[in-house]
Amino acid sequence: MGYPVMLNIANQHVVVIGGGKVAERKIHGLLEAKAKITVVAPTITTGIQQLVAIGELIWRQKTFSPDDIVGAFIVIAATNDRDVNEAVANAAQPYQLLNIVDDPERSNFHVPAVVRRGRLTIAISTGGASPTIAQQIRRHLEGLYDDDYGRYIDFLYECRQWILQNVHDEQKRKKLFKTIADESFRKRGNWEEEFEQLLENVIKE
Numbered sequence: 001m002g003y004p005v006m007l008n009i010a011n012q013h014v015v016v017i018g019g020g021k022v023a024e025r026k027i028h029g030l031l032e033a034k035a036k037i038t039v040v041a042p043t044i045t046t047g048i049q050q051l052v053a054i055g056e057l058i059w060r061q062k063t064f065s066p067d068d069i070v071g072a073f074i075v076i077a078a079t080n081d082r083d084v085n086e087a088v089a090n091a092a093q094p095y096q097l098l099n100i101v102d103d104p105e106r107s108n109f110h111v112p113a114v115v116r117r118g119r120l121t122i123a124i125s126t127g128g129a130s131p132t133i134a135q136q137i138r139r140h141l142e143g144l145y146d147d148d149y150g151r152y153i154d155f156l157y158e159c160r161q162w163i164l165q166n167v168h169d170e171q172k173r174k175k176l177f178k179t180i181a182d183e184s185f186r187k188r189g190n191w192e193e194e195f196e197q198l199l200e201n202v203i204k205e
């Protein structure tokens with residue numbers, strides 16, 4: 001059973017071997033997390049070419065060699081050649097995070113399907129059973145959690161930071177956190193005004 005985590009990979013070095021359709025999909029997810037990406041491949045998709053042109057990542061136009069992954073925090077082997085992907089697996093150090101797109105058994109992590117709504121992240125994994133089902137569940141959840149929900153989550157984040165800084169009474173904090181996380185509060189939609197009012201009331205108590 002996999003152990004789910006949220007990795008902070010901002011400014012971390014990621015090397016993607018291969019520049020096809022699957023590599024492009026992984027690159028989009030990595031860019032959202034602000035990774036520093038190097039792609040190693042003799043040819044890349046037009047989508048990746050555009051990202052190279054605007055300086056979002058570095059392309060080394062070559063076939064894989066073991067020195068390409070030295071110092072990488074994450075290594076993704078995404079070529080269409082099983083032998084090359086295996087060579088990448090053999091070159092990786094045990095402490096590197098390794099995803100081989102055609103060999104889940106030799107990978108030490110898989111990439112889940114993801115819904116992002118503001119600070120909310122929902123990751124879906126079927127543990128290699130069916131990426132297509134993971135995609136279906138993602139689409140289903142995208143319908144349940146809309147952009148407004150994301151704005152609500154971001155609002156909660158701002159409130160939480162403010163409360164942690166300014167409200168030192170633990171009972172009051174708990175009451176505030178609980179109230180703004182209530183479904184009825186979210187649905188009424190006057191988040192800012194209600195929060196101001198709530199603060200006044202709770203602080204007076």
Ligand SMILES: C[C@@]1(CC(=O)O)C2=NC(=C\c3[nH]c(c(CCC(=O)O)c3CC(=O)O)Cc3[nH]c(c(CC(=O)O)c3CCC(=O)O)/C=C3\N/C(=C\2)[C@@H](CCC(=O)O)[C@]3(C)CC(=O)O)/[C@H]1CCC(=O)O
Pocket residue numbers: 025026029099100101102103104109110111112113114124125126127128129130131132134135138
């Ligand atoms: C979720 C998602 C994330 C992402 O890639 O970003 C993802 N695959 C997605 C799509 C997708 N992948 C495939 C198809 C074609 C239909 C089909 O075959 O079913 C489609 C659908 C499509 O392309 O539309 C084929 C496929 N995938 C893997 C193998 C090899 C194998 O299983 O051995 C093969 C056969 C290759 C071959 O032909 O040989 C392996 C993996 N794919 C994973 C993740 C990991 C397990 C996640 C899990 O189990 O939940 C894992 C283990 C490793 C990894 O890649 O991390 C993304 C959906 C994103 C979204 O839409 O939200």
Ligand SMILES: NC(=O)c1ccc[n+]([C@@H]2O[C@H](COP(=O)([O-])OP(=O)(O)OC[C@H]3O[C@@H](n4cnc5c(N)ncnc54)[C@H](O)[C@@H]3O)[C@@H](O)[C@H]2O)c1
Pocket residue numbers: 017018019020021022023040041042043044045062063064078079080081084101102131
């Ligand atoms: N994990 C997944 O989500 C998933 C989904 C579909 C397919 N797959 C698997 O992923 C593989 C890649 O699929 P694709 O559609 O992206 O393939 P693709 O044909 O679009 O791209 C292959 C890429 O690999 C590069 N490449 C080939 N030899 C190389 C080498 N020696 N060094 C560096 N780069 C090299 C090519 O230049 C090209 O950029 C498929 O073989 C399939 O088994 C995985």
